[in-house]
Amino acid sequence: MPINFQRMTFFRYLFTKAFLKQLLFAILALIVLTFLALWWLRSTTNHNQKIEVPSLSKLSLDKVEEQLDELDLRYEILDSANYNPEYPRYSVIEQIPKAGKFVKEDRKIYLTLNPSGYRKIAVPDVLGKTGRQAEPTLLAMGFSIGEVSTRPHISDQVLEMRYKGEKLAPGTEIPKTSTIDLIVGDGSLNRVQNTNDESNESATENEGNGGE
Numbered sequence: 459m460p461i462n463f464q465r466m467t468f469f470r471y472l473f474t475k476a477f478l479k480q481l482l483f484a485i486l487a488l489i490v491l492t493f494l495a496l497w498w499l500r501s502t503t504n505h506n507q508k509i510e511v512p513s514l515s516k517l518s519l520d521k522v523e524e525q526l527d528e529l530d531l532r533y534e535i536l537d538s539a540n541y542n543p544e545y546p547r548y549s550v551i552e553q554i555p556k557a558g559k560f561v562k563e564d565r566k567i568y569l570t571l572n573p574s575g576y577r578k579i580a581v582p583d584v585l586g587k588t589g590r591q592a593e594p595t596l597l598a599m600g601f602s603i604g605e606v607s608t609r610p611h612i613s614d615q616v617l618e619m620r621y622k623g624e625k626l627a628p629g630t631e632i633p634k635t636s637t638i639d640l641i642v643g644d645g646s647l648n649r650v651q652n653t654n655d656e657s658n659e660s661a662t663e664n665e666g667n668g669g670e
Contacts, residue, residue, distance in 0.1 A: 511567065513557035514550040522550060522569065532566045538573040541634075545572040576600075576634040583628035584616050589642045592616045596638055604637040611643025 509529050514522050526533055539551050552570040555561060582599055584592035593603050609617055618641040619626040626638065 508560040509563060509565070511553075511555050511557055511559045511561055514553050514567070514569065515557070516545055516549045518546070518549055519571075526567065530563045531561070532564065534566050534568050536568050536570050539570050541573050541576045547572060547574045576636075578631040579634050581619065581621075581626060581628055581630050581632060581638070584619070585628060586615050588614055589616060589640065592640065600634040602635060602637040604639040606640045606642060608644035609641050610646045612645070612647040613643045614645045615643050617641050617643055 509531065511531075512525050512529070514525065517525070522533060536554075542551055545551050549572050550569050551572040554568040555565075579599060581601070582595055584595050587595070589606060596603060611617060619628075620639040620641070621630075621632055621636060626632075
């Protein structure tokens, strides 16, 4: 059979219904396979899937869990921060990633919670110091100064510290920002002593003059 005849027969076959039908099936099969491959790739790698991280600030863990479950996100508690009175207790005070960032599905959001109150710190020993020395020391530690009362004493030093009406010993741990009352000597006994000494000196001098 001549080669030209074979070529003509082949080209005629390309335009037959049988060939066009098989070609159409092949194209459809290729499209379906491509679609399935892309779907599998996206489902396993979350290709181009982005979820906006919500703001969890001041939310309790119950509310956090509800929001993140709806978005297919997870969370992990890192630690507790220093107590912030502007946030509810045990609420979210900081989050990573920040609100508004875009992440993939099943991403973990790291949370820092507000503790139930200020951390406890040891009360410094200011007994025996003057009020002017004691107050700055207590303020620098984060405490507040409450009522400052006086008691008859030979000096003007701090004689006693009180917290919520109870005597407070140095080294006791109480919450930061707690109010501490001070009892300070008024130096009155020293003035009385000085007056008595002066009276005794005057009496001695008078006796000496009378003897002359």
